[in-house]
Amino acid sequence: MKTIKLILAIMAAMVLAVSCGSKAKKQKILVLYYSQTNNTKLVAEEIANKVGADIEEIKVVNPYDGDFQATIERCLQEREQGVLPEIKPLKSKIAKYDVIFLGYPVWFGTVAPPVATFLKDVDLSGKTIVPFCTFGSGGLESSTKDIEKAQLNAKIIPGYGVRAARLEAMPAEVDQFLKENGFIPGEYIQLGEFTDLEEVTPKEEYIFIKATDNYPMLHAKAKLVGKRWIPNGTEYLFIAEDQPREFKDNMPPAGEMKIYVTVIGDTKPEFTRVVR
Ligand SMILES: Cc1cc2nc3c(=O)[nH]c(=O)nc-3n(C[C@H](O)[C@H](O)[C@H](O)COP(=O)(O)O)c2cc1C
Incomplete structure (x- = not known):
């Protein structure tokens, strides 16, 4: 079911638009x-x-x-x-x-x-x-x-x-x-919508951790995920929850956030932005 949804999202995304x-x-x-x-x-x-x-x-x-x-x-x-x-x-x-x-x-x-x-x-x-x-x-x-x-x-x-x-x-x-x-002017790729949010699988959690582990300001746990096709790869939208920090426990967690992650070919997953 998940695969079908992803394929549909890919098809919806493969729109080449032209701006004049x-x-x-x-x-x-x-x-x-x-x-x-x-x-x-x-x-x-x-x-x-x-x-x-x-x-x-x-x-x-x-x-x-x-x-x-x-x-x-x-x-x-x-x-x-x-x-x-x-x-x-x-x-x-x-x-x-x-x-x-x-x-x-x-x-x-x-x-x-x-x-x-x-x-x-x-x-x-x-x-x-x-x-x-x-x-x-x-x-x-x-x-x-x-x-x-x-x-x-x-x-x-x-x-x-x-x-x-x-x-x-x-x-x-x-x-x-x-x-x-x-x-x-020129052609550009119009990306489709993200798939509906679902609970993260262990593989997706691994992608999330790989994308965010070298960024010290982020200490979040992924809960839900949606995806969409991007040229040569996949973009993930993770809904994550900020975790209390070990060293700064006087700082309240920032709550829920959206973290966008791309995986292109065989390259390491990377996060592109955090929306708090
Ligand atoms: C005083 C200060 C506050 C910053 N606050 C944030 C922040 O709230 N969020 C963030 O993502 N980056 C933050 N940054 C990182 C900068 O936005 C980032 O390094 C930026 O690319 C610097 O752009 P510039 O080279 O054009 O000055 C901060 C940097 C400085 C110096």
């Missing part, structure tokens, strides 16, 4: 991004090159230095004080653009503070915002919600996010994303 990319011709597009350690910068450049858009980096007056711990501490301090970092004035005239691709690293589950400053200072009413981000484990969905709250009169479309550990997969994924959303 008309948006790219009509609309003025700006790629605007903040990046501390250049991951998001790579995505921003890939998007700008493919779309043929203008690009600008958001710069902080008093930059966060490259040290992870120092950045965490400064952010926590700024949060406690309720302040956001001052950013340098942009060279781009936002008013002349219809679409803003807005890029950022996910910090504490949301847009990095320099992007929060930008969103607070600007009015993007009537414009389309396309969020894109890089992260350790996830945060596209939660950060998109915060962008929606900050810009109530803008149209925000579902964006693109990639783990810092999977940047080599980014150019192909960006290409697919831009075609799917009509920003560039």
Whole structure:
């Protein structure tokens, strides 16, 4: 029964769609991004090159230095004080653009503070915002919600996010994303729905563990799983429960989360994002 469902899902997924990319011709597009350690910068450049858009980096007056711990501490301090970092004035005239691709690293589950400053200072009413981000484990969905709250009169479309550990997969994924959303012309593969959720089998549990075991921030147990076909492999959607941590038992478990895992050919399973 499970096999039949998977075959049906595969068939449903094998749709080759074509986008004509008309948006790219009509609309003025700006790629605007903040990046501390250049991951998001790579995505921003890939998007700008493919779309043929203008690009600008958001710069902080008093930059966060490259040290992870120092950045965490400064952010926590700024949060406690309720302040956001001052950013340098942009060279781009936002008013002349219809679409803003807005890029950022996910910090504490949301847009990095320099992007929060930008969103607070600007009015993007009537414009389309396309969020894109890089992260350790996830945060596209939660950060998109915060962008929606900050810009109530803008149209925000579902964006693109990639783990810092999977940047080599980014150019192909960006290409697919831009075609799917009509920003560039060309054929793309429309993936089907996931199969209904079922309890994980021992084999699926093994895949889950293999995909997540080298990521220290994840300590979850897979409960349910759905699957769908992707080119050369399978994508799994695991519903997992955060487990109490041995060393930080004062930290409450984060509860239920969705963890997406891909298995392509004979390569090691890898998780692509966590949605909390
Ligand atoms: C202060 C700070 C907070 C972070 N918070 C998160 C987080 O909540 N979730 C996550 O998945 N990654 C988190 N990360 C990892 C970054 O999102 C990731 O390394 C990102 O790719 C960095 O992008 P950049 O090179 O463009 O600066 C955090 C990193 C820093 C420095």
